[in-house]
Amino acid sequence: MKEIKKVVLAYSGGLDTSIIIPWLKENYNNCEVIAVSGDVGQGTELDGLEEKAIKTGASKLYIENLQDEFVTDYIWPTLKAGAVYEKEYLLGTSFARPIIAKRIVEIAKAEGADAICHGCTGKGNDQVRFELTIKAFAPEMQIIAPWRIWDIKSREEEIEYAEAHNIPLKINRETNYSKDKNLWHLSHEGLDLEDPANEPQYNKPGFLEMGVSPEMAPDEPTYITIHFEKGVPTAVNGKEMDGVSLIKYLNEVGGKNGIGLNDIVENRLVGMKSRGVYENPAGSILFKAHDVLETITLDRDTQHYKEIVAHKFAELVYFGQWFTPLREALSAFVDKTQETVTGDVKLKLYKGNMINAGVTSPYTLYSEDFATFDADEVYDQKDSAGFINLFGLPIKVKAILEAERK
Numbered sequence: 001m002k003e004i005k006k007v008v009l010a011y012s013g014g015l016d017t018s019i020i021i022p023w024l025k026e027n028y029n030n031c032e033v034i035a036v037s038g039d040v041g042q043g044t045e046l047d048g049l050e051e052k053a054i055k056t057g058a059s060k061l062y063i064e065n066l067q068d069e070f071v072t073d074y075i076w077p078t079l080k081a082g083a084v085y086e087k088e089y090l091l092g093t094s095f096a097r098p099i100i101a102k103r104i105v106e107i108a109k110a111e112g113a114d115a116i117c118h119g120c121t122g123k124g125n126d127q128v129r130f131e132l133t134i135k136a137f138a139p140e141m142q143i144i145a146p147w148r149i150w151d152i153k154s155r156e157e158e159i160e161y162a163e164a165h166n167i168p169l170k171i172n173r174e175t176n177y178s179k180d181k182n183l184w185h186l187s188h189e190g191l192d193l194e195d196p197a198n199e200p201q202y203n204k205p206g207f208l209e210m211g212v213s214p215e216m217a218p219d220e221p222t223y224i225t226i227h228f229e230k231g232v233p234t235a236v237n238g239k240e241m242d243g244v245s246l247i248k249y250l251n252e253v254g255g256k257n258g259i260g261l262n263d264i265v266e267n268r269l270v271g272m273k274s275r276g277v278y279e280n281p282a283g284s285i286l287f288k289a290h291d292v293l294e295t296i297t298l299d300r301d302t303q304h305y306k307e308i309v310a311h312k313f314a315e316l317v318y319f320g321q322w323f324t325p326l327r328e329a330l331s332a333f334v335d336k337t338q339e340t341v342t343g344d345v346k347l348k349l350y351k352g353n354m355i356n357a358g359v360t361s362p363y364t365l366y367s368e369d370f371a372t373f374d375a376d377e378v379y380d381q382k383d384s385a386g387f388i389n390l391f392g393l394p395i396k397v398k399a400i401l402e403a404e405r406k
Helices: 015-027 049-055 067-081 096-111 126-137 155-164 243-256 281-297 300-318 325-340 383-391 393-405
Strands: 006-010 032-039 060-065 115-117 142-144 178-181 186-189 222-229 232-236 261-267 273-279 343-350 353-360
Touching: 006 015, 006 096, 015 032, 015 155, 032 096, 049 060, 060 096, 067 096, 067 232, 067 243, 067 281, 067 300, 067 325, 096 115, 096 126, 222 243, 222 281, 232 243, 232 281, 243 281, 281 300, 281 343, 281 353, 300 325, 383 393
Parallel strands: 006 032, 006 115, 032 060, 115 142
Antiparallel strands: 178 186, 186 273, 222 232, 222 343, 261 273, 343 353
16 A cells, blocks of 8 residues: 555545544644535535635645536436435435545546545445545545544544644534535434434524424415426526526525425434434425426326336435446436426425425326316226226136135
8 A cells, every 4th residue: 555645635624524634644644635625505614614724734625616516417317316215315415425526536636646535434324425436436546534443432532632633613512413514405413313202403593504493484385386397497486597596595485484304214324223304495395396297297107117216216326326337327217207397386385394286287198188077078987897807807817716726
């Protein structure tokens, strides 16, 4: 293994990566540390990051604006697939890791780095997501994962290390939730949330950042109409928007109405169960609207088979297998299904609820003439008798033969 002289670090400025910079220099002969932050919509979390990185020992910090690419190449394909992990998790952290790791690899190659370092724990999913992406684009690159080799055993010890090295932190021991924020979501883990018996403190000031609890939402509903083109949302209430702006707008509207709060105990890739609370205003609205539109634009067999594909797609994203032939093949299938998923979906947002208020599409497969309960001239109800006889023939034959054997 070659000597480590230059390391590129996936840097968020949070607790883990804040202490990793001095730790790397202490343990790898004062190596050069280049920090990289991928901007996927963290907002103010990026403020002051360069000064902090330099003060703690980094030679430079790259802040890469990845928001447009994040939406176009990762969020929309997942939305079109209808991919939700274990029925509730909208994959906010999962699909943000591959795009960040890919850009880190590009910078590491350009900088001639000897290794890439990340701050993911040995218990989490993110270590897999980062490292599978690195292997996809730089298979020979050495990877340093401090949590797997250092003597620090807890977040409490991390804080002590930071204090001993005069590293400023935005957290304290009492409010030290583990959080991940981007354009799509905000996650909360740790502290009282580690016990699934504890109700999340939604109404506690400062806990929710993207919206309010349903109890605190307005008493009057908010109506929104979302337009989709081939499965991609392009406008809200008649106003066309780029992807980033559309998500930000729906986060604001959804947050005000208490939309998108999920309290989940999920099965991590490494095997253990983990409890997290997620804020997903825009994501929840878009998945709901997209599902509603597909009910009138996809034929039955495609719609049902796509549900199977969605399950596998979600697993691939959650398990960090974005850059794999299977994920790419599933996306190709999904894109074909989305050719007719164009139209408008109207939703009523009310105190955490999303209520279908109407859907239209130029490609609708819904025919009132056929579906009506009133008299019609397009459907001969007598035809159903023959269909049922043929459809039920295996059941009938089995019953007859079993009766004869008794």
